[in-house]
Amino acid sequence: MMRIIGFCCERGPEEAVDLAGERGMRYQADVIFIKVPCAGRVDVVHLLRAFREGADAVLVIGCLEDNCHHVYGNLEARKKVERAKQILDEVGLGSSRLELFHVASNQPFRIPRLVAEMASRVEKLGPNPLAVKG
Amino acid sequence: MKRVAIIGSGAAGLSAALSLEQRGVPSIIIEREGQLGGLCGELGCKGVERCVRCDVCLARNMVAQARSLPAIEPLRKAELRSVSGQPGDFRLTIRETDQGGRRVIRAGAIICASGGEPFDAHLDKRLGYGELEDVITSLDLERQLSATGKITLPSNSLPPKKVAFILCVGSRDERFNAGYCSKACCKYSFKLAQALRSIDPGCSVTFFFMDWRLYDPRENVRAWSSGEGGVRLVRSRPAEVLLGEGSRPEVRFALEDDTGIESETVDMVVLSVGINASRGSAELARTLQIETDAHGFMRSSEGAPCSSTRPGVFLAGTCRGPKEIVECVKDGAVAASRAVEFLEGMR
């Protein structure tokens, strides 16, 4: 079973996740969403820590560009994600395990697609070698 | 009685309910459908990665907010049957459309936010809606976007490569008693085209328009279209849409400079439908004892745009004339203010 963590902004993306559920969309159970007040809350530390604790992939979901309720939190998130990706490449985990997506509150259909995208990346790269079994 | 009854849970109705809640006034929303959101609930996000300010999520977020506030009581699948009592103490008889039961609610003031209706494009027979499969309305397109985020042709489920937008369908048209401009269509058509081209930059778009009336004058469709390539602006009201080559729709139109008639064959024609008064609005007006105007919209009192012709009954949103979404939100807030003032005056 894969382990995918999704940091999900409580404005647009969380609403999209809830709506996806309400509308009966389905996606893999391997993904767990963690709510944050804004994608800008997410720091490099949180991303890397998730991998250290065994996540096979991590996604950060913020609002659409130009639509962050906190003006540019999603741009701040991009900077952190870029930095974390660099480190992931440097340590050999692979930067494609981490991604930032932009989703609006009324785009619930994107949630299953993002999850599937990350799952297929994990299938290509294999499980997180840092994950301690047991 | 310090409670307001709101008819309709679209952008205007929800905005009014939320504003009232912040002012300490509880409200009860009478919604005909099984879910809140009104027409906006059927519209889709037209941004793909980047927001294009279509404002649909603004309306959507109000649904979530309204549901979280105990001071707002939504009645779904409920229809207003009659109103008795008087301003300050109205008795509204509601019919629950599911079980057929009746219920009487009391309210000190009423806000009519019953909305408008998109023009029925079947009525404009020369445009082929209902005859040609790939001629759709803007609302059909919105529903696709809202459900899946993808745009496909009804005939073969493939994405279109060439799309024509015909603006002012059912607006600026005396044939349908709609000699007014529907205000929102240029804006939403522009955003739909932006969405189409974000999803597929290879999709070409032609606009057939009469005047560009983007609601926000700071937006510039000409700058967008000249920068993009594959966007054509034709100032012409097409005469008809026929079945053309390869069973694709063909748009026939007179050239801008009046030198002749041309045809353009496309994959999909989108009819940008205007906003009419809803079919039930005449009866609703009678029930509320308010007046309507020549086009069937609820008439505002002189000098007070969100007040109806009856004290204690206020108006918000497209029920009083075509509007775009942010206007409906503002209307709701203003109607709420009028209702609060009225209730204070009643004490």
Place this chain on the structure above:
Amino acid sequence: MSGDQIGVFVCSWGSGKDAKLDMDGLRIFAGSIEGISLSKRVDRICSGSGQREMISAIKESGIDRFVAVACSGRTKTRLYRSIATSSGLHPLAFEVANVREQAAYVHDAPEAQRKAEILIKMAVEKIRLWTAPPFEEEMPVSGNVAVVGGGLMATSVARELIAQGMTVDLIVSGEASKDLPPYIFRNEGEKERSVLGMSEASRDQRLRSHHTNVLEVQGVPGDFGLIMDVDGEIVPARCGAIVLAPEPRMELSRLDGSPAPSAQDLSAQGLRRIVILPSGPSSGLGCSCMTPRGMLYALSLVNAIPGAEVYLLGREVRALGEMEGLQRSAQEKGVKFFRIDSEPLVEGPGPFTITWKDPLVGAMSLRADLVLFDAVLTPEVQAMSKVFDVPIDDKGELLCIDPRLRPGETVRKGVFAARYRVGNMLYEDMAIEAGSVAARVLEMLSLGTMEIGGAVAEVDQDKCSACLSCLRICPYSAPIIGQAGKAEVRMELCQGCGSCVALCPSRAIDIYCFSDSQLIAQSRAALGRGR
């Protein structure tokens, strides 16, 4: 230790023959987590009885925080807050495990159950590390509003506020007239003026007007202090909210920028042929248009001046909504409309010659006695932007365009902006704009109190190195450098986005309800790691 007095309430939604989740199983699972002193099934939480069960259970058990295992918390925050308060807990001492939308609805049975267990574990670990944030539900606010601007929009907003019980300080900057009402569009009729009832406003005791500039803004939303310069004396004014209503030049103007003459003046001067040009690219409009304003003015001319020939030039006829009929009325009265395909060339004065390209005919030219611009010029907002600390957007206007901020709000809490540049820009549009901005202010102030605090950021002063990163990143200007030379986050302004927390190089800032330790604990719980 208080972190170990956690209760879990499992809703009875989802029970029944087609239930996917074993809610009782979840109750047992939750009860087995370390530190859970109470794990209980309750009736549906959205029902009165479910809420009452929770409240009495909390009171009896002595837990100081709880997890609700139920549907999405988005539609229930107020409900949980009131349950917490009624039970004597801090209003924010709860967490929600959404086992419906995020488990039962999207996965099949055995996976949904497993996921629900993980979600419960995450919520427990998060609430375990929760510390009570500073939170005031009813901070008193001033019922006075400062409205800054000398024009029609400002007085309309003022009138709306006064009619609904507020008092207003109307602050009109130096150049505008000292007579109230400060500004009337000279060519409009009485009907339009009555829509806004300005003359009523000017006589009301609750309106004080000052002809001055604001030098500085102090205080916090709900209790601002404005420092004004009145004839050399520094005068303070307190207010709960501020409305900025910068006035653009909205009149028709001559080529030199001076206001267009009225129909009476023109008649007296014997001018007959008037051409009205659209605002061109220099004014910032997206397209050059024949506007309702221009059409109304043209109508006033043909009505007042026998033999007048009035021409409107423009690319689009920008008559939105019901204004559509205006073009027809104007044409019936003899006003001529010309579509142009290029920027018209004006030569003159005395008399003027205008040449342009018509899409049908080609080159056209007209001679005219008078040429006017139908222009809407962006208001001068630089000074306002600086004093009130509201950023300017890419079109040169005060920033308040995020669709999820309600229309009228800016990024500065308590500071609102009334804008002209939408719709037809006629009086009804203005009345609605004024009314809706006033409504926002009333939403904030009319109950006399407002809520502050909650999930806000806080600086550990010992760790702060005063690098100013947080000041630079915050969109709300919440951080300041305090007396001790270290950063402080003003909770009255903080909106809890957490960007400063993520950015601080000294890791000196954390945020309540979404702290670093909480997020990490949630990650670990999600990945099946122990405490």
